Amino acid sequence: MVKQLSWKVGGQQGEGIESTGEIFSIALNRLGYYLYGYRHFSSRIKGGHTNNKIRVSTTQVRSISDDLDILVAFDQETIDVNFHELRDGGIVIADAKFNPTIPENTAVTLYSVPFTEIATELGTSLMKNMVAVGASSAVLDLDIEVFQEMVQEIFGRKGQQVVDKNMEAIRQGSEFIKQQLGDNVQTMKLEKADGKKRLFMIGNDAIALGAVTAGSRFMPAYPITPASEIMEYLIKKLPALGGTVIQTEDEIAACTMAIGANYAGVRALTASAGPGLSLMMEAIGLAGITETPVVIIDTQRGGPSTGLPTKQEQSDLMAMIYGTHGEIPKIVMAPSTVQEAFYDTVEAFNLAEEYQCPVILLTDLQLSLGKQTVEPLEYDKVEIRRGKLELNPQLPEIENKGYFKRYEVTEDGVSPRVVPGVPNGIHHVTGVEHDETGKPSEAPLNRRAQMDKRLRKTQNINFKTPVHKDAKHEEADLLIVGFNSTRGAIEEAMVLLENEGLKVNHAHVRLIHPFPTDEILPLVQSAKKVAVVENNATGQLANIMKMNVGHAEKISNVLKYDGNPFLPHELYSKCKELF
Numbered sequence: 001m002v003k004q005l006s007w008k009v010g011g012q013q014g015e016g017i018e019s020t021g022e023i024f025s026i027a028l029n030r031l032g033y034y035l036y037g038y039r040h041f042s043s044r045i046k047g048g049h050t051n052n053k054i055r056v057s058t059t060q061v062r063s064i065s066d067d068l069d070i071l072v073a074f075d076q077e078t079i080d081v082n083f084h085e086l087r088d089g090g091i092v093i094a095d096a097k098f099n100p101t102i103p104e105n106t107a108v109t110l111y112s113v114p115f116t117e118i119a120t121e122l123g124t125s126l127m128k129n130m131v132a133v134g135a136s137s138a139v140l141d142l143d144i145e146v147f148q149e150m151v152q153e154i155f156g157r158k159g160q161q162v163v164d165k166n167m168e169a170i171r172q173g174s175e176f177i178k179q180q181l182g183d184n185v186q187t188m189k190l191e192k193a194d195g196k197k198r199l200f201m202i203g204n205d206a207i208a209l210g211a212v213t214a215g216s217r218f219m220p221a222y223p224i225t226p227a228s229e230i231m232e233y234l235i236k237k238l239p240a241l242g243g244t245v246i247q248t249e250d251e252i253a254a255c256t257m258a259i260g261a262n263y264a265g266v267r268a269l270t271a272s273a274g275p276g277l278s279l280m281m282e283a284i285g286l287a288g289i290t291e292t293p294v295v296i297i298d299t300q301r302g303g304p305s306t307g308l309p310t311k312q313e314q315s316d317l318m319a320m321i322y323g324t325h326g327e328i329p330k331i332v333m334a335p336s337t338v339q340e341a342f343y344d345t346v347e348a349f350n351l352a353e354e355y356q357c358p359v360i361l362l363t364d365l366q367l368s369l370g371k372q373t374v375e376p377l378e379y380d381k382v383e384i385r386r387g388k389l390e391l392n393p394q395l396p397e398i399e400n401k402g403y404f405k406r407y408e409v410t411e412d413g414v415s416p417r418v419v420p421g422v423p424n425g426i427h428h429v430t431g432v433e434h435d436e437t438g439k440p441s442e443a444p445l446n447r448r449a450q451m452d453k454r455l456r457k458t459q460n461i462n463f464k465t466p467v468h469k470d471a472k473h474e475e476a477d478l479l480i481v482g483f484n485s486t487r488g489a490i491e492e493a494m495v496l497l498e499n500e501g502l503k504v505n506h507a508h509v510r511l512i513h514p515f516p517t518d519e520i521l522p523l524v525q526s527a528k529k530v531a532v533v534e535n536n537a538t539g540q541l542a543n544i545m546k547m548n549v550g551h552a553e554k555i556s557n558v559l560k561y562d563g564n565p566f567l568p569h570e571l572y573s574k575c576k577e578l579f
Contacts, residue, residue, distance in 0.1 A: 001191045003058045006065040007136065009129075010051030010082055011074030013042060020072070020129040021052030023154070024136060027146045028056055029200040029373060032193030036061045036488070037371040038565065043225070043309045049077050058191050062337060062372065062488025066569040069188055070139060072132050074115070076100060083108070091188070093135050093177075095128065111135070111177060118172050127169040134173025141189040144170050199374040203341045203367040206374070207297060208233035210345025211269050213382055216295075217243030218268040220257035222250055225309045226368045227271040227299040251276035255283035255296065263292050263429070265391060265419035267349050271297035274316050275305065277360075281323045284358050286431050288328025291407065291415060291454065293352035295345075297361045299368040300484075302563050311563030312365045314484055315536040317544070320360050321513045327451070329357040329413075329458040332513040336468060336487040339374050340510065341367065346382050347463065354387035355457045356414055362512060364535065366485035366565045389417045395424035403427050403437035409449050413457030458514050466511035467519040470494070476505040478575060479527035481520070483509045483541055485565065486533045492568035497575060509541065515548040530555045531575050537561040 009020045018039065025035050036055045042048030055065045068085035071078070073094040079102060086092070088107035094100035095115040102110045113135045115128035130151075137144050147170055155162045208230045211219070217238060221231045235245045248254040254270040261268035272280065277298050287294045300316045302308025320332050331351050335344040345361060352359040395418070398404065406427035408415045415436075418425035428438030433450060435441040468487070478497065482490050487508050494504045507523050509516065524530055524545070532542035532555060539557040546552045558574045560566055 001189045003191050004056060004061065004065075005069040005188055005190065006053060006055050006067065007070045007072070008051050008053040008068055008082060008085070009072040009074075009132065010049065010078030012046075013048050013050045014046035015074050016126065016129040017050050017052055017074070019154075020132055021054055023130075023133055023147060023150050025054045025056075025371065026200060027150050028193075029198065030149065031146060032195040032198070033057065033190070034060050034198075034373040035200060035371070036063060036373070038064050038366060039369060041310050049081055051078065051082060056190065058193055060373070063492055063568055064489075064565055066567045070136065072136060073100060074128070074132070091139055093132065093139065095132075111139075111181065113173065113176055115173070118176070119169055122165050122169055122172070127166060130166045130169035131173035134170035134175075135177050137170065138174040138177035139187055141187045144174050197376070199376065200371060201338055201374055202229060202369050202371045203335075203338050203363055204229035204299070204369065205233055206338045206341040207271070207345045207361065207363070208237070209377075210342040211295075211349070212237055212241065213342075213379065214267060214346040214349040215384055216267040216269055216349060217241060218245075218258070218261045218266050219243075219270060220246045220248045220254040220261075220268070221270050222248050222254050222272065222276060224273045224276050226301055226365045227273050227276075227297060229369070230271040230297060251279040252283060255280040255294070256286070258296070259283060259287050259290075259292050259294050262294050262352075263290070263420070265389065267295075267353075269295040269297065269349075271299065273299050273301050273309070274303045274307075274319070277316065277319065277323070281325070284330075285324040285326055285328060287358045288324065288330065288454070289326075289431055289433070290429055291356040291417075293349075293356055293359070295348045295352050295359050295361065297363065300362065300364040308563045310365070312485075312565045313535050313561060313563065314364050314486075315538075315540065315561070316362065317512065317536070317540040320362055321544070327455065329355065329454050330513060331355065331357060331359040331458060331461060331511075332362055333359065333463075334362045334483045334510055334512050335367070336482075336484055336508050336510065338367070338372050339377070342377055343381070344510070350383070350385040351461065351463065353389055354385055354414070354462070356387065356417060357458065362484065364484045370485065387417070388414055389419075390422070391419065393418060393422060393425070395422065397424055403439070405436040406438055407434060407450065407453075408436045409453045413453050413455070413459075415453070461511065461514055463511050466509070466516035468508040468510060469506070469519070469523070471505040471507070471523055473503040473505055474526060475503070476523075476527040477502045477529065478578065479505045479507060479523050479530045480533060480575065481507045481509065481530060481541065481545065482533040483512065486535070489566040489568045489571050490533060493571040493575060496568070496572040500576075502579070512541075512544070515544060517548045520545065521549045524549050524551050524554065527554065529578050531558045531578060532556070533558045533566065533571065535560050535565070
């Protein structure tokens with residue numbers, strides 16, 4: 001028996017590859033296994049190679065595995081593209097329809113199974129993915145009944161006959177492996193899981209759930225990969241809570257509508273990817289100068305321009321910090337796990353209102369769309385903080401029909417805030433520089449006072465865990481620094497490096513801006529070398545570190561920008577090269 005394995009299914013987009021992976025993984029999740037899934041797909045609706053790689057383990061996993069144990073192939077291209085990942089002793093389960101072949105003289109076993117033929121005899125070739133699930137279950141020595149609940153949930157609305165036929169497809173796929181190959185079938189039985197119930201979700205779903213939990217009831221957005229699932233989730237959930245989602249004509253409208261809703265006192269968010277954030281920059285500046293809270297999700301993908309819309313990259317970092325013209329207060333956060341994505345989304349709304357500024361929640365494609373096991377969320381830990389917003393204030397009358405000092409210069413930089421319609425709360429709102437009441441003003445002393453006030457508000461951000469630290473060593477040979485989805489690969493690479501006698505610390509930055517210098521600097525000072533791990537070509541996080549903590553001579557870039565995530569052994573090898 002094995003404690004973990006990696007399973008991948010591949011074929012052409014539109015063949016049911018995603019549903020195959022969903023049924024397989026969710027069933028195992030419900031048995032209590034930990035899973036981590038990552039989809040490789042083309043930037044088109046149908047056609048082109050796609051695959052779904054799922055790691056199954058009896059313990060927590062947060063990264064894609066280096067190698068592959070089982071490959072389920074619906075076409076020869078899947079074998080050709082992915083065969084190199086298979087370890088010695090690995091298995092290929094392929095549709096007999098295309099007469100599958102594998103390279104000669106390899107320690108990999110090929111099982112040719114008539115997926116399409118079995119499915120067609122049962123009524124439709126569309127069920128070939130269920131035959132593949134059944135064949136996989138036999139190789140894993142799983143009882144096919146573990147899939148009954150999933151099949152019932154997915155196909156139950158179509159009638160019991162459809163449910164029964166899909167279960168029959170799974171049964172026949174399993175029986176083919178068992179009966180036709182007899183004692184020669186090679187199994188990879190997993191150790192029994194603990195049976196505990198856990199969530200299994202993508203980062204985008206966690207963000208959307210976090211927004212609902214934070215009290216957000218409005219989302220204007222324009223669909224874009226890999227952010228669209230946030231919008232799709234909220235389309236289903238918000239109406240039942242008195243909220244709504246509006247698909248806007250573009251990202252400019254989405255951002256300005258979100259700003260308007262927040263100005264009116266409604267917690268609102270929008271979400272996009274790099275190209276959409278480029279369009280939002282002017283509006284983000286408007287939120288900065290009007291001191292209007294707004295939460296914006298940037299799900300990074302390969303750029304520039306359309307770039308690699310369905311591939312992994314982390315190249316929006318500098319743009320999110322410095323992209324707006326002029327100088328405004330801004331907070332940029334970067335969760336590293338699906339669980340953090342939920343809690344950090346809630347916190348993003350709190351910080352936006354406490355500091356009355358834009359908050360950008362930065363994720364990447366691997367975190368946004370990668371599906372992973374999540375421990376039950378602790379809703380009692382969620383708190384709602386609205387800062388200096390007065391929803392039902394009793395404001396004193398203003399003498400001589402004056403105006404409310406919405407932009408009053410305060411010691412902490414945060415001014416009093418009211419929503420429209422509050423008696424005695426009238427004030428101007430404008431994108432030009434203004435005085436304390438909002439009236440336009442170009443006076444030099446006023447300009448300086450307002451600029452200093454706005455920039456003062458984010459000098460001391462109240463964020464509980466700006467850096468996730470695993471620092472066991474007072475003096476380390478190597479400090480590995482990363483952000484977003486690289487955390488899992490870094491954690492596994494650390495173990496390999498420690499096994500070779502190196503002392504390794506890890507810092508994962510969750511608050512990108514303002515940069516947590518006080519948290520990072522001691523770790524850098526106590527390390528002989530620093531490796532900054534990023535999915536971009538220019539070492540953006542490393543450059544930000546050099547600007548904020550110095551010690552440039554210690555800092556080395558570990559970069560990958562081919563559209564694929566880091567793998568643990570790959571990262572281990574790159575870090576080893578530093579010594």
